Amino acid sequence: MIYDTIIIGGGVSGTAVARELSRYTGKLCVVERCEDVCCGTSKANSAIVHAGFDAKPGSLMAKLNVAGSKTMAALSRELDFPYxxxxxxxxxxxxxxxxxxxxxxxxxxxxxxxxxxxxxxxxxxxxxxxxxxxxxxxxxxxxxxIVCPFGMTFALAENAARNGAEFRFDTTVTGLARADGLWQVQTDRGILQARTVVNAAGVYAARLHNLVSSHPLHIxxxxxxxxxxxxxxxxxxxxxxxxxxxxxxxxxxxxxxxxxxxxxxxxxxxxxxxxxxxxxxxxxxxxxxxxxxxxxxxxxxxxxxxxxxxxxxEDGHEFVLGEVSDAPGFFDCAGIESPGLSSAPAIGILLAEQVAAKLGLSRRADFVPTRKGIVNPAALSFKARQALVRDNPAYGQIICRCESVTEGEILDAIRRTPGARSLDGVKRRTRAGMGRCQGGFCAPRVLELLSRELGVPMDQLTKAGGGSRLIAGTNKDSV
Ligand SMILES: Cc1cc2nc3c(=O)[nH]c(=O)nc-3n(C[C@H](O)[C@H](O)[C@H](O)COP(=O)(O)OP(=O)(O)OC[C@H]3O[C@@H](n4cnc5c(N)ncnc54)[C@H](O)[C@@H]3O)c2cc1C
Missing domain, CATH: 3.30.9.10 (D-Amino Acid Oxidase, subunit A, domain 2)
Incomplete structure (x- = not known):
């Protein structure tokens, strides 16, 4: 498989680029070293949509912050995330x-x-x-x-996936080389090939940049x-x-x-x-x-x-965006510190336009711009909630008591694309475990649901991917 574009990094920047690029005809893949999107800086920030008075006039930070902030309300309605x-x-x-x-x-x-x-x-x-x-x-x-940074990143990723973007998780990019006019993206799971690459690897973006360019970046x-x-x-x-x-x-x-x-x-x-x-x-x-x-x-x-x-x-305190001068087809999305979350919608548009122009891609007629989030029964009227529970009793089963999260919401979170595969994946999508007891009550129930839905034994499930397993020993009855 030769991709038109590989995006390295499934944070808010990478998923914003993926969502905007999925408006075009190319074949697209997001490669993420963690088990889910939103596992890097995008999960741990102030969650402010800055107005845009902080950045130096004329800088990319200033322009994209103000542009992103102006579109955030409309985007949150289109993709159904909290803002x-x-x-x-x-x-x-x-x-x-x-x-x-x-x-x-x-x-x-x-x-x-x-x-x-x-x-x-x-x-x-x-x-x-x-x-x-x-x-x-x-x-x-x-x-x-203020915005939900998880909700925003999941919304962008789901909408990109709905429009054909592929996601490869637990896959770390380890090297980059150019051969036969293509980028050879070396990963710990084999080599992927692409015509263009977008480097949205967060704090690691300078390391990837420095593999392909003689003009080093420092983060x-x-x-x-x-x-x-x-x-x-x-x-x-x-x-x-x-x-x-x-x-x-x-x-x-x-x-x-x-x-x-x-x-x-x-x-x-x-x-x-x-x-x-x-x-x-x-x-x-x-x-x-x-x-x-x-x-x-x-x-x-x-x-x-x-x-x-x-x-x-980044040393210059500026977003580094665009094709690298001595690496044709390699686009940086680097130095994305604050106001990166606020700017993400505008960063996505800017880079998608540049990549599409490089590849000569055209706009797709069948692009679906909208996405619906997970239904929160507590936000519905009593009548609507009753109807929901009648249709699907899982919405009547409270799993997380602190945040009143139901089994129905957790199952929806697991069944989406990309869906939750870890305890934190469920937590960030539904808030199960985000309340006062921080998962003390609901974690075992959430693990049971993950195990049943994914067909993975309980002792193989993790808090946040990698080696973060929660249970030692095999539970033969769990699958
Ligand atoms: C303390 C703090 C407060 C902030 N507050 C705000 C705020 O209020 N408002 C605002 O607008 N911005 C804020 N920001 C900035 C904002 O959070 C970031 O700009 C934004 O989240 C960056 O997103 P990203 O996708 O570029 O990076 P990340 O979210 O870090 O995503 C990069 C992804 O790349 C993956 N990756 C890295 N290397 C590889 C590899 N080799 N192979 C495969 N995958 C790889 C990582 O796993 C990660 O998922 C704040 C940041 C911090 C730290």
Whole structure:
């Protein structure tokens, strides 16, 4: 099989490119080293759709952030994933910092961000009563939003698959070579061939780039640690609350999530370990201390988990997108640090257009632009829920008590393409295990459903692919 395009990496960037490229006639494959999409940075971030005032005017980051943010509402309706435009505030604590706030305001105007306003401290506290007394002003950006990064990535991947894209999981690209006018994509499961390659490998994108080009890229993993609070704390603030950005990024934020939790973080620390997603006592303590400068009385007893993600920080702090000058047909989608999630819809369009032009592909008449998410019975009217349960009693069986997730939703998550194959795959699609008990009750039931549906013995199932098996010993009755 010779593919027109192989996309390396099934994060939000790779799946956005796949979705946009599936509008065209070519044969397309996403190669992902993990067992699912959304296993890298796309699963561990602040989930903010930034308005677009942070990036330098004229940069790709600025243009694609604003373009992505403007299309997010329509995309979330088309592909049925959770998104809410709640607006953001950047707090200024000191009159001496006001010029920095005004700079952000002017930069935002130049980038084309709509509705920006500088508010007084009192106006801010009227909107957000828990903002601390030391706030003297804030930049209000009504176009900012929050999104479910898992929901968005799964939606893009499912829609790409619906339109013919193939997905190869548990497949790591180990080498790249050019022979007979094709890219030979060497993987730990054999060689794949393609006319073009899109390198959307997150923190590893520079390593792949440097295999094909004599103009090296350098990416530093920049760790961000978070505390996630229970839904009971979710209404402590109702907008995303930033601090003025520092040298290493946008600072620590306090924000509600689309699912009603409260999120505090991230830190920003450059590290050497490309897999270093552990949290640290020091990092989490810094999150709590810094978040408290913005918001009073944070209900920190409601913390239910902590996590960390790695920004793919490129030395020039810019997205690196497009065909590599000395590697014909090899397209970079590299250096996709924040605002990568916000920009993903626009990154997908840009790269798909470039790849399609290179290959001379035409638009397909039968492209299906829409996708429906997993039905959440709790969001239905009583009558509609009754009808659903009557048709399919699995929607009447609660598996995850904290998040009220039913067997019907979990079965749907497993049966989709690409579908869940691990405990985390189910968790990210349905929220089973994301609540207060973090899977303590539902994990065994979810494993039983995975085992039954996939025909895989319980002791072969994993939390998150690879060697992350959960059960030792064989359960002969489990299949
Ligand atoms: C702390 C933090 C906060 C952030 N907050 C925001 C925010 O609020 N808003 C926003 O817009 N952006 C934010 N971002 C940025 C955003 O999360 C990223 O830009 C985005 O998720 C990057 O997606 P990606 O697909 O490029 O990379 P990833 O999601 O990392 O995907 C890359 C994929 O490539 C796979 N891969 C790697 N190497 C190989 C290989 N050799 N073979 C096969 N597969 C491979 C990986 O397994 C991975 O799945 C934040 C990032 C961090 C870390």
């Amino acid at each position: 809410r435009q709640i607006g953001s505030l950047v707090l200024c604590w000191d009159e001496a910092q006001r010029p920095q706030l005004e700079h952000l305001y002017r930069q935002g105007l130049e980038n084309g961000v709509e509705g920006l306003e500088i508010l007084s401290g009192d106006q801010v506290r009227a909107m957000e009563p828990h903002v601390t007394q030391n706030c003297v002003a804030a930049l209000w950006a009504p176009s900012a939003g 530093t993993p920049r760790k961000g640690e978070y505390c996630l609070l229970d839904k009971q704390a979710g209404s402590h603030v109702s907008h995303t609350i930033f601090q003025l950005p520092g040298k290493l990024g946008k600072g620590v934020l306090v924000t509600p999530t689309v699912h009603g939790n409260l999120l505090l973080g991230p830190t920003a620390t450059d590290i050497e370990d490309f897999e270093g997603v552990n949290t640290t006592a020091q990092g989490l303590e810094a999150v709590l201390r810094t978040a408290a400068l913005s918001v009073d009385n944070l209900p920190t007893r409601q913390i239910i988990t902590s996590f960390a993600g790695l920004r793919a920080h």
